[in-house]
Amino acid sequence: MTLSILMLSWEFPPFKVGGLAAHVFDLSKVLVKKGYEVHVVTCSFPGTKEYEMVDGVHVHRFDAYAIPAPEFLQWDLNMNLLMEIKSIEIINKFSIDILHAHDWLVASAAIGLKHLFRKPLLATIHSLERGRRSGLFNDGQMMLDQIENLLIQESWHTIVCSQYMQSICHFSFIFPNDKMTIIPNGVRFNDFSIELSSKEKQIHHKKYAQENEQIVGYIGRLVPEKGVNVLLGAVTNVLKAKPNTKFVIAGEGWHRNELEGISKELQIEDKVLFTGYLSEEDFLPYFNVTDILVVPSTYEPFGIVALEGMATRTPIIVSDVGGLSEIVDHKWTGFKVPPDNSDAMAEAIIELLENNDLRKRIIKNAEEKLTHVYDWTIIADQTIKIYERIFDEWNAHSWKTKADVKKYKQRAKKK
Template sequence: MKRKLNVMMFSWEFPPRVIGGISPHMYFLSKSLAENGVKVHVVTCDFPGAPEYETIDGVEVYRIDSYKNPSPDFATWVYLMNLNMQKEAAAIASKLPDPIDVFHAHDWLVATAGIGLKHVFRKPLIVTMHSTEIGRRDGLHATTEHMIHETEAWLTYEAWRVICCSNYMMSHVKWAFGLPGDKLSMVPNGVNPHAYDRLENQDLSSFRLKFALPHEKIVLYVGRLVYEKGIHILINAVPKVLAKADAKFVIVGSGYMQEQLSNIVKSMGLEHKVLFTGFVDEENLLKLQKVADVSVVPSLFEPFGIVALEAMAAKSPVVVSDTGGLSEIVQHDVTGVKAYPNNTDSLAWGISKILTDDNYAKTIRENAYKIILEKYDWNKIAQQTRILYEAVLGEYSKSFWA
């Protein structure tokens, strides 16, 4: 192909709209693809104050009106939002000087837009499955959950290739939707280690004082306060850690379990040791990750575990539960500590080990940072993704759609 590869990506979040891990993934993937000679058009939901159209680091970003129609519930909103996304994307794609070569959809939240445009333009659809409903809910229980699961199954069926960010997620997706192995590709998620560079030589001691007393070590949790993230396991581990080390637990994020969790903390009489910050902006989050003595990811279900990578990039030692993508990111005793999932004693042991053994913490921190630079670099990930696009286009060129 003489001209640039032309890709249109769909996602329900892109900065400054940040809900979960898809938003930073979208930002870094599209930017790094642009740096690797791919023309990327991102179609995403609108956000107050963000323009409808802009070019960010070489990426064309289109934000569509996502609340055009009133919706009775979240799932219905998703499909109504897709109606508008699909219509706008159709208009954008048909007016581009070069045709779109590949559509790339991220999660079921943009399933119908991606599937519809694939057929209308007859171009291959690539899908990244960041998570699954059956994994998030630990099974399918309510009607909505079945509907979402079936939509995910349909999306992976329609996909030319399904990308997962970990080997764990590949086998999970293969099992959940009965996909053939050769339809799946593993491309890891990345992290930007340079985000922390400018904090390297800054004195953060007064910033640290906002969260903890000088003699307290900081145990950091970053994530939504929901069941699948295992935050309740960490809260239950607090007294066990405090028996070994003086620490302050800083819990960043919000979610439906917040009230329940703070009640547990109150009943333990440990309100002075556990701080719920709610959502924290990017600048403060980077600083917190930098000053944390240990970062904990106690997830019960974790397709990838980007928050562990971020901590490792910030040179904060990590304790993770040995599950999902986390099992692949962390090598026990080398780049972090692995605890048994859903096990308070094991998690408390891991945290205490890091807090009480400075040499151990230091080794882990250095090894982890080295791995980040070697394996989770966005430039390498973009190159892998580009090769995958080209492979799909090679197959496509031999099909009757070409």
């Protein structure tokens, strides 16, 4: 059975804020290869087309700024109204079977469409506000939390990326486990596993460190929950044991000034480099010249960067939190250290820098786990099983529009 899916996602390449854009695109591409018709409705971005077909995926964009707003949260709620209008146009033009919403940012549009068209709504919850900020401290956060809860409650079924996320949804929102399925995020292994020549490696290594220095890297947003301060706290201890180490922090975020301040305070500025955003051409080579990749998050619903590290054959050290705990098997596919513990982080970095055999073993095991668990084809197959299951459940149910009763009867007859 092949179905047509309407994905609702506020970001889609080339507009990328977090990992959502890449997730929706990567999943959509594989679904198309497997015979599914995939439409993505997303915000427009300067230079992008209102409609285009990208690798077989129908991409529909709309002006997301048509209703003015004073700040992001209000903008998002206004944007949902416009996304809903665009989606109605798409649903009427193409024969859509399932609505698939990604995160709270599109909840209002998705729920409205569900009730109007009486279609099954699948939600993927990538993260939750109560985790992103380690609690709920103001009206804005409470509002997001309630919207996230509403989206989950309104959905026919929910996909979560880790056991950790499932338990949070279950205990926070009193949501039944049998209405959730864990499907992890994936990584484009073939794209990431490219190995640079030694000459290219030298060129890129020079951008960040002296020739004789080993690189300990971090890549991601510079926001408190990513725990970069924990890594900075480990630097002095690592340098005592391994003075030829350079710490390269790639990425941007509103926490950067504070992190640079910590670096100055600890007098480690000459050993810590903040690169800012990496360009497309520097992105993969950065992994290639990094000896150890550190993911020191204090909150991580999944932790896709860990997979990217594994795919680029970079040994990883992660905090033992959230989805990271599930990705990494300690001393087998990486290292796990207790969260918010710079001493433990330093010990792990030193051990891994000193032990070449262990690094090689970890790289090999990680690669094996990637191909068996985190390959997009496997993830798409798991997603397809959910699509088919909820479609069958919905099809057997009387909750549908009169037009759909007729349409699906005819479709069944044709079979």
